[in-house]
Amino acid sequence: MSNMIALIGAGQMGSGIAQVFATAGFRVSVYDISQKILDKSKIRIAHSLAKLAEKNQLEESPEVIANRISYVGRMSDLSESQIFIESAFENFDIKSNILYEVANYLSEDSYIASNTSSFSITSLAQMLPCPDRFIGFHFMNPPPLMQLVEVIRGYHTSDETFQYFWDLAKQLGKYPIASKNTPGFVLNRVLIPMINEAIYVLSENISSAEEIDEALKLGAHHPMGPLALADLIGLDTVLAILKTMQKELGERHKYKPCPLLEEYVEKGLLGRKTKRGFYEYEETLQNNPKEMRYQRRFHSKN
Numbered sequence: 001m002s003n004m005i006a007l008i009g010a011g012q013m014g015s016g017i018a019q020v021f022a023t024a025g026f027r028v029s030v031y032d033i034s035q036k037i038l039d040k041s042k043i044r045i046a047h048s049l050a051k052l053a054e055k056n057q058l059e060e061s062p063e064v065i066a067n068r069i070s071y072v073g074r075m076s077d078l079s080e081s082q083i084f085i086e087s088a089f090e091n092f093d094i095k096s097n098i099l100y101e102v103a104n105y106l107s108e109d110s111y112i113a114s115n116t117s118s119f120s121i122t123s124l125a126q127m128l129p130c131p132d133r134f135i136g137f138h139f140m141n142p143p144p145l146m147q148l149v150e151v152i153r154g155y156h157t158s159d160e161t162f163q164y165f166w167d168l169a170k171q172l173g174k175y176p177i178a179s180k181n182t183p184g185f186v187l188n189r190v191l192i193p194m195i196n197e198a199i200y201v202l203s204e205n206i207s208s209a210e211e212i213d214e215a216l217k218l219g220a221h222h223p224m225g226p227l228a229l230a231d232l233i234g235l236d237t238v239l240a241i242l243k244t245m246q247k248e249l250g251e252r253h254k255y256k257p258c259p260l261l262e263e264y265v266e267k268g269l270l271g272r273k274t275k276r277g278f279y280e281y282e283e284t285l286q287n288n289p290k291e292m293r294y295q296r297r298f299h300s301k302n
Contacts, residue, residue, distance in 0.1 A: 003027055006081035006105075008098055010034075010041035010071070012234070012273065013115060014087035016143030019045045022068040023058065023144070024172045029078050030071050038071040045069065048144055079105045083168075085137060087115040090240040095119065099127035099134075106130060111164055113137035117188050117237070118244040121154030121181045131156035135165050138185060139174075141233055149174040150185050183248040184241060192241050195233075196258055198226035202278070203260035209278045227278040230261075231271030239265050 003026045007018045010032035018028045018041070032038050049062035058065065078084065084102055088094050095114060102112065106129070113135050114124055125131035136152030149169040153162055162178075169176035179185040184192060198212050207215070213225020230238050239257055246255035264270070264277060271277030 004081040004083070005029070006031065006078035006084045008032075008075075008078070008084065008086045008102065009088040009115075010037045011087070011089065012044070013139065013141060013143065015041040015044045016048070016141065017085060017087055017115065017139050018069055019048055019065075020139070020143045020172055020174075022065045023049075023060075026068065028069045029081060030069060031073070031075055031078055032071075033073065035073055038073065042066075042069075042071060048142075052144065075101055075105060078102075081105075082107070082110055084110060084112040085115060086113070090117055090119070090237050090244075092119050092123075092244075095124060096127050099124060103128050111135075111161060113165060115139055117185070118183050118241040120183070120248070121152050121157065125154045125156055132158040133161050135161050136179075136181070136185070137165050137169075138187075140187065147173075147175045148187065149176050150179045150187065151176050152179045152181055152185055154181055183245045188241055189245070191229075192238060192245070193255060195226045195230045195238055196242055196255070196261065199230070199258040199261050199278075202227065203258055231277035231279055231281075233271070234273055235261060235270045235277050236265050 005021045005026045005028045007014050007021070007028055007030045010030050014030065018030045021028045030038065030041060032041070046062065046066060049058065049065055052058050053062050072078065084106070086095060086098050086102070088098055095116060099112070106112065110130070111133050112128065114121065115138055116124065116136060117138055121134065121136040125134045128134050131154065134154060135157050136150065136154070138150040138152065140146035140148050151162065151165050151169060166176050177186060182189070201207060201212055202209055209227045213228050216222040216225050224232070239261055242255050242257045246252060249255065268274060269276050272281050275281045
């Protein structure tokens with residue numbers, strides 16, 4: 001396998017995926033149109049690697065791993081890569097436009113994947129001249145810590161492409177599962193409606209956010225409650241996935257987003273990335289001013 005990876009989108013998920021590849025020995029070029037987002041990505045990855053090193057969970061130093069990652073602001077700088085992974089915000093038009101542009105830099109032996117959490121791989125493949133070499137390769141958040149990767153075939157995805165990414169997931173130390181090309185795939189088809197129902201429970205004043213989360217942690221052995229998890233995923237992303245499933249699966253009521261979720265997104269309360277969602281997150285600077293640490297504290301729905 002080629003050790004040159006192009007990662008398109010330097011947000012929370014894109015940064016985590018880049019870190020996973022670099023930790024596995026790959027050279028990674030991270031592309032984003034925003035220099036500010038690229039700078040933040042570099043800080044985020046350095047912080048994550050430092051924390052893993054403190055826990056003796058890295059086989060190499062953070063510096064060695066970080067040096068495998070470059071940050072670029074021109075898509076043409078990705079042309080030497082063999083594997084392209086799109087990890088932009090969960091918006092079909094944004095992803096489609098990216099794939100349409102990426103097509104200019106693909107070679108005959110390139111493979112391309114989308115980290116989409118809900119959109120049709122077959123539909124996205126229409127933007128590419130090589131739909132047989134396109135696949136869904138969906139990491140979980142945060143990618144450096146979560147073991148699962150969903151591998152999703154589109155209608156045109158070849159057996160060779162599927163096997164290539166299946167083996168790639170194992171090379172990264174991940175556990176791949178196969179999913180049909182259906183909205184939400186496997187995990188989000190189950191997880192997102194559960195989160196949405198937890199938001200309904202909060203909106204109906206059945207219990208507080210903390211108690212809802214504790215109920216799932218202590219009663220169902222979940223490591224994180226659904227509302228805290230929604231804040232981690234990003235409430236805008238949760239809403240986008242729900243709307244996709246509602247539209248594509250024809251279940252208008254089953255996947256109807258809770259009005260409270262829509263209200264929070266409209267207000268820009270998106271979770272950890274805006275420091276406020278169902279909880280508030282204080283940013284405290286440590287000895288290194290570039291380090292960010294979040295402290296969660298309860299915040300009511302009012």
